[in-house]
Amino acid sequence: MPSAALLSLANNDAVKQFVMRYGFSKGLVQRFIAGETLEAALHTAGSLQGQGLSAALDELGENVFSEYEAETAAQSYVHSLQALAAMQIPAPYLSVKLTALGLNLGTAVAAKNLGSLLSAAQSIQGAFVCVDMEGSAYTERTLEIVRAAFVEYDNVGTVLQSYLRRTDADLEILLTDGIRVRLVKGAYAEPSAAAYPNKADVDRAYIRQMRRLLRYGKKPAVATHDAAILHEAKKQMREEKLPNDAAEFQMLYGIRRDLQESLVAEGYLVRVYLPFGPAWYSYFMRRLAERPANIGFILRNLSK
């Protein structure tokens, strides 16, 4: 579970100014972020491909508050997909956030921008757009928008977070719809009315939902760095005689490279979530909050 104290520290102006100022120059951010430009991200996607790893490009940015910014984000996402295709990356894959596409301005704005992205993506062979899941205030609207978009476009999927109490029910709905799901534990500070406060409950929910997803999901994505859960996933795939490419393992750039490589060596599909762009602050702070030991990493770099 992410540390609520660390997540709330992310809203402190002094902390933000400090991290933004020294993030790249002191090498704090490069571990988790591919770079501030699309070119940097494409370069990393190319090297990952050389190592047998696929990429999910994520142009960072969330919570825009003007229609202009939301439309610009949609155009920029299309540009990223086209750039991946131009590099001959097979089946280019993008992760997007609906608050970057204008969800705070209304469901209709985000739905329209997502629709124009999916429509453009249709002309790119094998292109796929995964709609990330943000805080629980957005869950219902995100599912509503993705389910409506899926009626017209089959190149869209979304994310479910095991820490939410509602997820078992949401999973059944998406399985029935045939919508591709990426299963994660969840990265936001949530009230206990919405999410399990204990890690053990989250892990149990993850395994329970993963079992359903692997059995009934369309191109399921098991997104975790939890070695015990990965072991369970592989065990289930063996027991149910699913081929190695029946599911995809997804991990974040900069986290558990050892596991990413060993899964590839065992013949599984592995996709690395590759964030890039100047708006890296919130994403970076969520990665720190997931693992307070990462603060030691920051302090070590700052003292260099």
Ligand SMILES: Cc1cc2nc3c(=O)[nH]c(=O)nc-3n(C[C@H](O)[C@H](O)[C@H](O)COP(=O)(O)OP(=O)(O)OC[C@H]3O[C@@H](n4cnc5c(N)ncnc54)[C@H](O)[C@@H]3O)c2cc1C
């Ligand atoms: C591909 C992908 C997409 C994601 N998309 C979303 C999304 O749309 N919405 C959302 O809420 N969350 C998303 N997440 C984040 C997710 O919710 C978790 O916060 C994150 O994956 C950490 O949980 P874990 O499953 O790895 O398990 P944990 O139990 O948190 O961690 C297991 C092990 O992984 C390693 N580890 C985990 N996190 C870190 C870290 N930050 N730094 C160093 N080591 C670490 C440690 O070794 C740890 O013991 C995504 C994660 C992945 C992999």
